[in-house]
Amino acid sequence: MDLFHARLMPYLESLVPPRHPVLEEMEARARATGFPIVGPAVGQLFYVLTRLAGARRVFEMGSGYGYSTAWFALAVRENGGGVVHHVVWDPQLSRDAQQYLGRMGLVSVVRFHVAEAVEYLASLHEAFDVVFNDIEKPAYPDALPVIKSHLRSGGLLLADNVLWYGRVLDRGARDAATEAIRQFTRAVFTDPDFAATVVPLRDGVLVAYRR
Numbered sequence: 001m002d003l004f005h006a007r008l009m010p011y012l013e014s015l016v017p018p019r020h021p022v023l024e025e026m027e028a029r030a031r032a033t034g035f036p037i038v039g040p041a042v043g044q045l046f047y048v049l050t051r052l053a054g055a056r057r058v059f060e061m062g063s064g065y066g067y068s069t070a071w072f073a074l075a076v077r078e079n080g081g082g083v084v085h086h087v088v089w090d091p092q093l094s095r096d097a098q099q100y101l102g103r104m105g106l107v108s109v110v111r112f113h114v115a116e117a118v119e120y121l122a123s124l125h126e127a128f129d130v131v132f133n134d135i136e137k138p139a140y141p142d143a144l145p146v147i148k149s150h151l152r153s154g155g156l157l158l159a160d161n162v163l164w165y166g167r168v169l170d171r172g173a174r175d176a177a178t179e180a181i182r183q184f185t186r187a188v189f190t191d192p193d194f195a196a197t198v199v200p201l202r203d204g205v206l207v208a209y210r211r
Ligand SMILES: C[S@@+](CC[C@H](N)C(=O)[O-])C[C@H]1O[C@@H](n2cnc3c(N)ncnc32)[C@H](O)[C@@H]1O
Pocket: 036, 037, 038, 039, 061, 062, 063, 064, 065, 066, 067, 068, 069, 087, 088, 089, 090, 093, 115, 116, 117, 118, 134, 135, 136, 139
């Protein structure tokens, strides 16, 4: 389902200032291969939110080849430095991310892990300023308690694809991914420990403040 006017996203993306050439190379790779990166408008949203939050500790779940990671890392570095965890289960994507982020001079603020993201987060005993969830969609609901327990009070939960290309609006859509996204979104919105909203950029970004 087409949620937006065909010219809206290209217009919003055209407003984002020119990026580092390596970020633009990563965007070209996504266009050429169909790899699902968040794209420049959502990347810029993450950068703005991370700067506003003054975040120094970011945990990213489902990092691909490091495109969204780069936007968080740019913001964390400008916030005075810290750590962005890049977590993906594919070793080649992790190596690609190390190469791209190395060329952007960002590896000093990024830690790379080849792992299943929820299990890896569950194994840590620390709380983050920002957790970004972009893993396989059927796994969203079970990830929520783990995310919540690793988000500091005052921290920010971000999740991509919460509009799922309009499928969440289609009452007839009962597949596992669509149902999981609905369940995850409802769970965040009805949890009194979160104040949540959906930013309808690209495929919908859930933004929730952890009280
Ligand atoms: C949507 S893509 C990531 C895009 C990335 N966040 C960006 O915008 O640049 C999700 C990636 O995470 C991987 N992935 C999905 N579920 C995962 C999980 N539970 N643990 C680790 N990696 C996962 C996928 O194989 C894919 O490479």
